[in-house]
Amino acid sequence: MKGSQIAGVLLVAAGFSASATAAEWKYVLGTDISSGDYGDASATDIVSTPFSVSYSPDEHWTFKASVPWIQIEGPGGVLPGGDGGIVVGPGNGNGNGNGNGNGNGNGGEAAVTSKASGLGDLWLTGTYSLPPLSQQYFVDLSAKYKVPLADENEGLGTGETDYTVQADIFTMYGNFTPFVTLARKIKGDLPDVELRDVWYTSVGTGYRLSEMSSVGGSLDYQQAVTEQGDQQTEVFGYFSHKFNPQWTGMLYGYVGLADGSPDQGFGLQIVYRQAD
Numbered sequence: 001m002k003g004s005q006i007a008g009v010l011l012v013a014a015g016f017s018a019s020a021t022a023a024e025w026k027y028v029l030g031t032d033i034s035s036g037d038y039g040d041a042s043a044t045d046i047v048s049t050p051f052s053v054s055y056s057p058d059e060h061w062t063f064k065a066s067v068p069w070i071q072i073e074g075p076g077g078v079l080p081g082g083d084g085g086i087v088v089g090p091g092n093g094n095g096n097g098n099g100n101g102n103g104n105g106n107g108g109e110a111a112v113t114s115k116a117s118g119l120g121d122l123w124l125t126g127t128y129s130l131p132p133l134s135q136q137y138f139v140d141l142s143a144k145y146k147v148p149l150a151d152e153n154e155g156l157g158t159g160e161t162d163y164t165v166q167a168d169i170f171t172m173y174g175n176f177t178p179f180v181t182l183a184r185k186i187k188g189d190l191p192d193v194e195l196r197d198v199w200y201t202s203v204g205t206g207y208r209l210s211e212m213s214s215v216g217g218s219l220d221y222q223q224a225v226t227e228q229g230d231q232q233t234e235v236f237g238y239f240s241h242k243f244n245p246q247w248t249g250m251l252y253g254y255v256g257l258a259d260g261s262p263d264q265g266f267g268l269q270i271v272y273r274q275a276d
Contacts, residue, residue: 023276026054028066034265036256038087039230042113044074046085046262048120055276062127067149068120070156075113079158082121082146083185084200084222086158087229087260088193116154122147140168148188158195160188166200177206177216187225198223204236212242222260230260246273 032048052066070080079086127142144164150157166183181202187195204218215238222232238252253266 023058024056025274025276026052026056027272027274028052028054028269030267030269032265032267034085034254034262036262036264037259038078038085038262039259040075040077042075043263044072044078044085046074046078046080047071048080050120054125057276060129062125062129064125064127065122066125067122069117070120070150071115071117072155073113073115076155079155080120080150081162082123082157083144083162083164084232085262086187086195086225088190088226114155116151116156118151118154118156119149121150121157136171138170140170142166142168158188158190160190160195162187175208177208179204179206179218185222193226195225196223196227198225202236214240216240220254224260231258232256232260233258234261247271248273 029051030049032050033046035043035045037043048068048070050066050068052064054062054064056062066082068080068082072078072080077088079088123144123146125142125144127140130139130141132138142165144162144166146162146164148157148159148161150159152159163186164183166181168179168181170177170179179202181200183200184197185200186197189195200220200222202218202220204216206214206216208214217235217237220232220234220236224231234254234256236252236254238250240248240250242248248271250269250271251266252268253264254262255264256262
């Protein structure tokens, strides 16, 4: 699930405006499908269908709530994180008990996989947009809080509270909209696994093809969440089209460059805006 950079990309793809003053509601429905072995003997497949509601009372503040429905199948070494999967080790996650007896590819024994589905974690986000710097640079400061609704016994989450603080910086050069994201993710520990607090960063740009369409891409990096885990490094690309002032659609895909990332994934988002 690509929550960390999609939030920033949606601002770029939708043609954000720091001068907007009308209060606005925004509803986002999407699907994200990813697959990867994460350094394990067999793949973990995750399908996430997130829904979010956000409200911007003015040009500075935005408040958002987001929760996904998750389907996951794999050996139990990966937990959906809502803001990126958490690799807790080869087949040793805290899933439903079927994912920790698969061996680890040694001796040629087939991996035992488990399957689960259910509600994911609820993420609450508050964002403050600073006044434009020199009318060209824009900075958003966000604080995120994870309400652990996902069933940790089914391997749908950690069952622990997480926090994130994040800064997004945008600028505009002609049709290009470069952006940089820097975030600090504070993780709650699992009963048997210590999760590290990690840095996340994303660097990329959007490009406006027309008044209605844009494309873009980014390179995303996150430190390893566990001592035995791997970093996450991914290349991300998107196409966005604004059908009218209310409706916007986005297609995206990504490729993992490290064992801590899915091998590949893709998804779509539909956005509806409504003036208050």
